Amino acid sequence: MFNPDKRLIPAQPPKAGFAAGPSKLDAIRSVTLSLAYLPLARPISDAKVLTGRQKPLTQVAFLFCEITTEAGHSGLGFSYSKRAGGPGLYAHACEIADNLIGEDPNDNARIWDKLCWAGASVGRSGIATQAIAAIDICLWDLKAKRAGLPLSKLLGAHRDSVACYNTSGGFLSSSVEEIRDAIDHSLASGIGGIKIKVGQPDPMVDIRRLDAITTHLDGRVPLMVDANQQWDRTTALRFGRLVEPLNLEWIEEPLDAYDAEGHAALARELATPIATGEMLASAEEHMALIRADAVDFIQPDAPRVGGITPFMRICTQAEAKRMRLAPHFAMEIHVHLAAAYAHEPWVEHFDWLAPLFNEELEIKDGRMIVPGRSGLGCSLTGQARDWTVETQTFGG
Numbered sequence: 001m002f003n004p005d006k007r008l009i010p011a012q013p014p015k016a017g018f019a020a021g022p023s024k025l026d027a028i029r030s031v032t033l034s035l036a037y038l039p040l041a042r043p044i045s046d047a048k049v050l051t052g053r054q055k056p057l058t059q060v061a062f063l064f065c066e067i068t069t070e071a072g073h074s075g076l077g078f079s080y081s082k083r084a085g086g087p088g089l090y091a092h093a094c095e096i097a098d099n100l101i102g103e104d105p106n107d108n109a110r111i112w113d114k115l116c117w118a119g120a121s122v123g124r125s126g127i128a129t130q131a132i133a134a135i136d137i138c139l140w141d142l143k144a145k146r147a148g149l150p151l152s153k154l155l156g157a158h159r160d161s162v163a164c165y166n167t168s169g170g171f172l173s174s175s176v177e178e179i180r181d182a183i184d185h186s187l188a189s190g191i192g193g194i195k196i197k198v199g200q201p202d203p204m205v206d207i208r209r210l211d212a213i214t215t216h217l218d219g220r221v222p223l224m225v226d227a228n229q230q231w232d233r234t235t236a237l238r239f240g241r242l243v244e245p246l247n248l249e250w251i252e253e254p255l256d257a258y259d260a261e262g263h264a265a266l267a268r269e270l271a272t273p274i275a276t277g278e279m280l281a282s283a284e285e286h287m288a289l290i291r292a293d294a295v296d297f298i299q300p301d302a303p304r305v306g307g308i309t310p311f312m313r314i315c316t317q318a319e320a321k322r323m324r325l326a327p328h329f330a331m332e333i334h335v336h337l338a339a340a341y342a343h344e345p346w347v348e349h350f351d352w353l354a355p356l357f358n359e360e361l362e363i364k365d366g367r368m369i370v371p372g373r374s375g376l377g378c379s380l381t382g383q384a385r386d387w388t389v390e391t392q393t394f395g396g
Helices: 086-100 108-118 127-147 151-155 176-188 203-217 233-246 260-269 283-291 308-320 331-339 382-386
Strands: 028-044 057-069 074-082 161-166 194-197 223-226 250-252 274-276 346-349 367-369 388-395
Touching (some): 028 086, 057 086, 086 108, 086 388, 108 127, 127 308, 161 331, 176 203, 203 223, 233 250, 233 260, 260 274, 260 283, 283 308, 308 331, 382 388
Parallel strands (some): 161 346, 194 223, 223 250, 250 274
Antiparallel strands (some): 161 367
16 A cells, blocks of 8 residues: 655665666767659559559659768668558658657667657558658668678578579569560579469469469479469468469468468468468567468568568567568568578569669579678669659758
8 A cells, every 4th residue: 555654765876887878879960761763664463453452553662761870870771662652651751750860870679669659649550660661771771881791690690692582573464475484584593483473353364374384384493372362261272272282382462461360271271381471561460470370481571560670570479480481572671681580581582673772682593692791782873863752851
């Protein structure tokens, strides 16, 4: 029971040798945010387009973050949005950016929480976390550059290269002949796996296309399929049983991204591994998949879940379940994160982002080589600057 007569014990001064509060090794001086649009060479369609849920993809919006510190260090990070959301990402990032000025850039986790609470009214998922992601990734790039290490080494790498597969040639907007040509080009360039899209309104069209592709591929590298959330549970189970003789590496997004229970049932019923997670926009949403044993391959996207800080939280839980990792898109970031994952992962190869960065990632013998440059090892091209439509700097 509370005793009103009891006096509070006075606060004790800090012991000698210990600071009263967080000490600063450096401080953030300025933050520059930019919104740019990357045009695609041709419109892209997956199952969401063929079923009328979305329009063909013609461009990708990018939120770039560049941070400089009082000690002269700098970093680069980015997030992105497809079809819609780019201006929203930029606007939210601009609203919270001034919270960074004067902060120690080493305090990644504390800064992430501060930014999240600064925009807590819009939640801890979706556009809020994706705006924070560009900043968080920038801070990790800066930290690794300061250490003179590739990001993978800073995180504690398990490997210097990661198995990689190609998706960009296998969309439903491509004919079977075009996919065959894309496969041949990918294999000639050293790619180690091929993913094609499925999820046609008539699943038997998928089966016929898949039969033609597997015949052409002839087992040279692993093959994955991606349904982009288009099936109900019955259709997904029937399709999965039909294709089990093909020994696919995985079936991706067979169900709605939030259907952890349905994915878990498929994972129990099918010998073919199940992969999903790319559309989830927080670490907590991925935890639901992990707790339910809903996937064999978990597919977080660092720019979508809020950056590298929450991505590593996901990896810690997934590692404990011995799940495989296959992060979505943004290979420039994910090659480092996959290299630091305990169990052998895959990285998705997309050539779409090549015009944005001066550096190219090396592919050899089916694997993507982790860059030896410090940080992410990326710098923006003049073309990326030319595609920028808005920019704002905070701080000095």
